[in-house]
Amino acid sequence: MSDSPLTIGIDFGGTTVKIAVVFQSHIIDSAPPIATQEFNGHEQLIDAMVRVVEDLRARHPGVAAVGVGMPGFVNFEKGLIYSLTNVRDWESVPLKTLLEGRIKLPVIVDNDANCMAFAEWKCGAGRGFQHVVFMAMGTGVGGAIIANGQMIRGAFHGAGEIGQTSIDYQGRPGHYGNLGALEEYVGNGEIAAKAREAYTEAGNAKSINECSPASLASAAHQGDTIAQAQWEDIGRLVATSIMNCCWLLNPEAIVIGGGVARAGELLFKPIKEHLFAQLSGPFKDHLMVLSASFGHEAGIIGAAALAREIV
Amino acid sequence: MSDSPLTIGIDFGGTTVKIAVVFQSHIIDSAPPIATQEFNGHEQLIDAMVRVVEDLRARHPGVAAVGVGMPGFVNFEKGLIYSLTNVRDWESVPLKTLLEGRIKLPVIVDNDANCMAFAEWKCGAGRGFQHVVFMAMGTGVGGAIIANGQMIRGAFHGAGEIGQTSIDYQGRPGHYGNLGALEEYVGNGEIAAKAREAYTEAGNAKSINECSPASLASAAHQGDTIAQAQWEDIGRLVATSIMNCCWLLNPEAIVIGGGVARAGELLFKPIKEHLFAQLSGPFKDHLMVLSASFGHEAGIIGAAALAREIV
Numbered sequence: 001m002s003d004s005p006l007t008i009g010i011d012f013g014g015t016t017v018k019i020a021v022v023f024q025s026h027i028i029d030s031a032p033p034i035a036t037q038e039f040n041g042h043e044q045l046i047d048a049m050v051r052v053v054e055d056l057r058a059r060h061p062g063v064a065a066v067g068v069g070m071p072g073f074v075n076f077e078k079g080l081i082y083s084l085t086n087v088r089d090w091e092s093v094p095l096k097t098l099l100e101g102r103i104k105l106p107v108i109v110d111n112d113a114n115c116m117a118f119a120e121w122k123c124g125a126g127r128g129f130q131h132v133v134f135m136a137m138g139t140g141v142g143g144a145i146i147a148n149g150q151m152i153r154g155a156f157h158g159a160g161e162i163g164q165t166s167i168d169y170q171g172r173p174g175h176y177g178n179l180g181a182l183e184e185y186v187g188n189g190e191i192a193a194k195a196r197e198a199y200t201e202a203g204n205a206k207s208i209n210e211c212s213p214a215s216l217a218s219a220a221h222q223g224d225t226i227a228q229a230q231w232e233d234i235g236r237l238v239a240t241s242i243m244n245c246c247w248l249l250n251p252e253a254i255v256i257g258g259g260v261a262r263a264g265e266l267l268f269k270p271i272k273e274h275l276f277a278q279l280s281g282p283f284k285d286h287l288m289v290l291s292a293s294f295g296h297e298a299g300i301i302g303a304a305a306l307a308r309e310i311v
Numbered sequence: 312m313s314d315s316p317l318t319i320g321i322d323f324g325g326t327t328v329k330i331a332v333v334f335q336s337h338i339i340d341s342a343p344p345i346a347t348q349e350f351n352g353h354e355q356l357i358d359a360m361v362r363v364v365e366d367l368r369a370r371h372p373g374v375a376a377v378g379v380g381m382p383g384f385v386n387f388e389k390g391l392i393y394s395l396t397n398v399r400d401w402e403s404v405p406l407k408t409l410l411e412g413r414i415k416l417p418v419i420v421d422n423d424a425n426c427m428a429f430a431e432w433k434c435g436a437g438r439g440f441q442h443v444v445f446m447a448m449g450t451g452v453g454g455a456i457i458a459n460g461q462m463i464r465g466a467f468h469g470a471g472e473i474g475q476t477s478i479d480y481q482g483r484p485g486h487y488g489n490l491g492a493l494e495e496y497v498g499n500g501e502i503a504a505k506a507r508e509a510y511t512e513a514g515n516a517k518s519i520n521e522c523s524p525a526s527l528a529s530a531a532h533q534g535d536t537i538a539q540a541q542w543e544d545i546g547r548l549v550a551t552s553i554m555n556c557c558w559l560l561n562p563e564a565i566v567i568g569g570g571v572a573r574a575g576e577l578l579f580k581p582i583k584e585h586l587f588a589q590l591s592g593p594f595k596d597h598l599m600v601l602s603a604s605f606g607h608e609a610g611i612i613g614a615a616a617l618a619r620e621i622v
């Protein structure tokens with residue numbers, strides 16, 4: 001109804017549930033996060049979420065809808081949670097219906113990668129494009145696809161799983177038996193493990209913490225050639241999956257977010273090099289490879305932006 | 312205007328240009344093919360095409376529009392041919408405008424893989440689905456994507472190039488420097504070359520013709536274990552690219568056509584095995600892997616079906 005209503009965005013993570021009031025793409029008020037694992041089941045956790053939402057609405061009566069981003073497999077149309085990756089007792093939970101019954105506002109539920117992508121597409125780096133591939137690099141590698149100016153969710157709301165696509169038909173098995181899954185090479189933990197090996201081989205053993213993507217970025221900036229080589233390699237592997245998206249979808253923009261993307265040009269430079277070297281004219285001439293605009297807040301802002309769509 | 316108008320479909324190939332009148336998905340009249348390479352330039356060839364179209368229209372005055380499938384890179388919106396793969400003097404030819412000026416009927420121009428996919432989606436194996444990945448296996452490997460009930464063409468009309476996607480980030484370079492391009496493993500010529508090697512290694516040298524996909528299919532049906540192993544391998548490689556499409560797009564159906572697909576279960580069995588072994592529930596539980604309904608006529612029928620969209 002209103003052009004820019006207030007909405008509430010909920011970023012449901014494996015560690016915390018973060019809830020905030022958003023106006024346009026700005027968080028104007030937020031509540032202390034809820035510790036996800038302190039609750040025994042989905043009912044108690046939903047109770048806690050409802051209390052926080054009601055507190056925020058008491059301060060902001062204009063809130064018109066609520067959006068929720070969930071870390072798992074979601075039926076977007078029904079707002080039903082099939083299962084969550086790291087949280088127990090969340091099988092077949094009709095979250096949209098349960099929340100709407102309690103707070104008497106329209107609720108929209110999507111998976112977290114789609115929320116982050118929606119934030120970038122509607123308010124961030126992907127704004128104005130009709131064809132965007134979004135990628136989130138963290139513990140896992142998630143993604144989302146916008147084509148013909150629409151989010152592509154696929155037949156069963158699963159689309160966008162770029163981290164599960166293969167870069168090597170004879171490669172390492174992923175969680176689902178998928179050989180060569182990108183995530184098995186460039187997830188946080190895999191990046192650290194590979195770097196640690198490289199340091200050990202070079203006779204310069206390091207702890208796994210010293211090999212985290214953040215530490216590797218610092219080291220590379222300080223001229224550490226082993227760290228630099230890791231980023232070159234990560235960029236090359238990521239470029240392969242992005243290239244596949246480009247041949248399939250011919251997007252205008254690739255937007256990359258998540259913790260690993262904070263490495264900036266250390267990551268983006270090799271991605272662009274290897275990507276542009278493997279595409280023909282119409283696939284690369286106008287292609288932009290962009291860093292996501294939103295950091296930790298992408299999930300909340302995206303969920304709130306999705307909620308604006310149902311007001 | 313009419314529900315089922317007569318339209319003309321033109322399948323422009325590197326060897327022949329085939330032109331026919333189509334009612335629904337049936338060819339009701341056709342002209343002798345034009346030999347593509349007998350013409351020195353696009354103007355003469357267009358003259359010949361116009362003459363055939365006019366002959367057919369004299370017999371079928373109800374023809375309402377013309378669709379053309381072209382073997383190359385096409386600007387679909389403008390009906391402009393940027394370039395063709397195997398035909399000279401076809402750079403930057405505004406085919407739609409030129410044909411419309413001559414025949415005074417609406418004309419629509421698309422690339423051949425999109426036309427074949429459109430035939431399968433509107434009238435063939437992919438009918439009724441909203442999310443389909445189409446693949447054509449022949450000399451090269453082409454494709455097209457339908458998502459959200461729409462053809463996905465991408466930002467510059469290039470989408471659907473499944474044959475250029477990589478199955479191995481360290482693999483053989485494709486035409487565009489793309490390492491591990493599927494087409495470099497399972498194009499007609501590559502299949503034959505690999506089979507020939509296998510026969511030679513086994514001390515049973517064969518000519519390259521005896522190693523064509525058609526010959527390999529006959530041999531495999533007759534119990535030739537070398538030929539059978541080739542099909543198993545082809546299926547595994549193709550499954551990797553299809554799996555990537557599934558993780559990205561979560562389609563309801565994969566439709567595979569082209570000459571190589573005539574091998575039937577020799578190809579489809581290993582594809583399904585390796586595909587379903589590498590997908591999780593929502594990606595595979597309802598997924599259909601289907602053989603294309605139309606053979607050689609897919610291009611004409613698809614071009615004619617596209618023409619129906621502009622009547």
